Amino acid sequence: MAHILALDQGTTSSRAIVFDDSGAVQAVAQREFRQIFPQPGWVEHDPAEIWESQLATAREALSKAGLDAGDISALGITNQRETVVVWDRRTGQPLHNAIVWQDRRTAEDCARLRNSGHLPSFRRKTGLVLDPYFSGTKLAWLLRNVPDVRTAAEEGRLAFGTIDSWLIWNLTGGAVHTTDVTNASRTLLFNIHGERWDDELLAALDVPPGILPEVRSSSEVYAETAPDLFGGPIPIAGVAGDQQAALFGQACLRTGMAKCTYGTGCFLLMNTGRTAIRSKNELLTSPAWRLRGHTDFCLEGSVFVGGAAVQWLRDGLGILKTSPESEALAETVPDSGGVVLVPAFTGLGAPHWDPYARGVLVGISRGTTAAHLARAALEGIAHQVADVVSAMESDSGVAVSEMRADGGAAANNLLMQLQADLAGVPVARPKVTETTALGAAYLAGLATGVWNSPEDVAAHWQVERVFEPSPDRSRADGMRALWRRAVEKAKGWAV
Numbered sequence: 001m002a003h004i005l006a007l008d009q010g011t012t013s014s015r016a017i018v019f020d021d022s023g024a025v026q027a028v029a030q031r032e033f034r035q036i037f038p039q040p041g042w043v044e045h046d047p048a049e050i051w052e053s054q055l056a057t058a059r060e061a062l063s064k065a066g067l068d069a070g071d072i073s074a075l076g077i078t079n080q081r082e083t084v085v086v087w088d089r090r091t092g093q094p095l096h097n098a099i100v101w102q103d104r105r106t107a108e109d110c111a112r113l114r115n116s117g118h119l120p121s122f123r124r125k126t127g128l129v130l131d132p133y134f135s136g137t138k139l140a141w142l143l144r145n146v147p148d149v150r151t152a153a154e155e156g157r158l159a160f161g162t163i164d165s166w167l168i169w170n171l172t173g174g175a176v177h178t179t180d181v182t183n184a185s186r187t188l189l190f191n192i193h194g195e196r197w198d199d200e201l202l203a204a205l206d207v208p209p210g211i212l213p214e215v216r217s218s219s220e221v222y223a224e225t226a227p228d229l230f231g232g233p234i235p236i237a238g239v240a241g242d243q244q245a246a247l248f249g250q251a252c253l254r255t256g257m258a259k260c261t262y263g264t265g266c267f268l269l270m271n272t273g274r275t276a277i278r279s280k281n282e283l284l285t286s287p288a289w290r291l292r293g294h295t296d297f298c299l300e301g302s303v304f305v306g307g308a309a310v311q312w313l314r315d316g317l318g319i320l321k322t323s324p325e326s327e328a329l330a331e332t333v334p335d336s337g338g339v340v341l342v343p344a345f346t347g348l349g350a351p352h353w354d355p356y357a358r359g360v361l362v363g364i365s366r367g368t369t370a371a372h373l374a375r376a377a378l379e380g381i382a383h384q385v386a387d388v389v390s391a392m393e394s395d396s397g398v399a400v401s402e403m404r405a406d407g408g409a410a411a412n413n414l415l416m417q418l419q420a421d422l423a424g425v426p427v428a429r430p431k432v433t434e435t436t437a438l439g440a441a442y443l444a445g446l447a448t449g450v451w452n453s454p455e456d457v458a459a460h461w462q463v464e465r466v467f468e469p470s471p472d473r474s475r476a477d478g479m480r481a482l483w484r485r486a487v488e489k490a491k492g493w494a495v
């Protein structure tokens with residue numbers, strides 16, 4: 001039996017999972033690392049901690065599975081996207097903390113770029129919008145504000161990468177500086193149609209081309225791991241950003257298939273096949289993967305605060321001890337009693353894109369209880385995703401026929417039912433919900449002959465439960481109307 005080691009480098013933890021060739025989980029290891037908040041709206045990670053936690057979990061997963069490097073056919077990498085690492089090529093040392101995708105420090109830089117007329121070009125070439133979410137303005141900020149970074153660039157020693165590049169660099173003992181198309185596509189520097197770094201965009205952001213990694217496909221042998229790390233070399237053969245990996249792991253391999261991951265944020269992606277659809281509704285267009293010489297594309301709507309809204313009930317308000325308790329608490333009331341929570345804590349993502357929006361809690365009355373808040377929080381998550389579903393249907397001209405759900409908060413049955421009702425779409429939860437890591441494992445296994453074709457891996461997908469939308473739309477329509485009014489109140493608040 002063949003085995004694959006998947007590294008899943010997430011926003012709050014590094015995980016490593018060993019899968020067998022039926023797609024079943026053999027061993028899991030996980031380590032959290034520090035979240036660094038230097039100022040309101042700023043979020044950083046220590047790149048050394050990311051690498052050390054990832055290496056430790058990989059070794060632990062191998063040991064739990066009772067396997068050696070020689071038993072592993074391939075290694076796949078999936079990662080938090082857009083997060084920026086800069087390091088010195090000569091020493092391999094990071095030159096600053098990683099600036100995390102959630103970081104809002106470049107909101108004004110984005111506004112400046114928009115005001116000077118750059119938006120249409122970025123939109124057309126990258127499929128993205130000018131928002132601090134993406135890597136480009138973060139990298140430009142580092143080059144402008146950190147003398148060590150600027151000097152290293154001038155002296156030709158600077159390497160830039162997203163987290164996948166940083167891990168590959170370390171896994172190969174500094175021999176390989178590379179990334180895959182899905183990660184490259186989230187930097188604002190990559191032309192998704194020509195599949196290359198784009199000189200005009202680099203110039204607009206004042207980024208020197210020499211610091212960029214080489215771009216490869218999502219499924220091919222990149223290199224072998226340095227033999228001393230795991231007691232022998234393992235081929236690194238699959239790389240994709242976390243959301244694209246989850247789309248692959250959910251076996252959404254045909255045009256029109258969609259998945260939503262409910263973690264800290266929520267990410268809805270629809271496979272659009274060989275066509276890069278240009279959104280009229282501020283959704284993102286990105287490569288889904290490049291595999292066997294062909295690139296498939298997806299439309300994406302990202303919601304910044306999803307499960308994090310439940311975390312806020314738990315840690316900020318203290319009305320829950322654990323996140324899963326939100327379900328039982330919300331079930332004690334039949335509705336939110338007119339309360340609406342717009343969890344725009346870090347601005348609003350698709351389709352609103354307002355970095356200045358902030359959270360709003362409206363409709364509170366004397367009878368409002370913690371249970372109403374819990375229900376409003378779950379509804380707030382589902383409403384945001386429903387906004388993305390309608391934008392996606394309008395862009396693609398295709399009605400979403402089913403949405404496959406995964407991520408920590410997909411365990412919440414009430415949330416899943418609210419989602420089906422509010423979006424008017426059946427929501428299917430698979431048996432294996434480790435879809436992100438699984439996607440990376442599939443991509444790596446396809447490059448090394450563990451599986452022959454994408455159809456082979458799709459055959460492993462099994463449903464656990466389907467949540468059907470309520471046939472009566474009137475209640476959902478009323479809730480949606482109230483939501484839209486509340487969203488207007490959240491917009492533009494932090495200006």
Ligand code: ADP
Pocket residue numbers: 010011012013262263264265306307308309310311323324325326327407408409410411412415
């Ligand atoms: P990430 O990969 O983004 O760190 P996970 O997929 O591990 O996130 O999901 C964790 C998030 O999901 C947390 O924000 C947590 O509050 C939320 N969550 C976990 N379980 C539940 C649940 N049963 N109901 C609601 N939210 C949940």
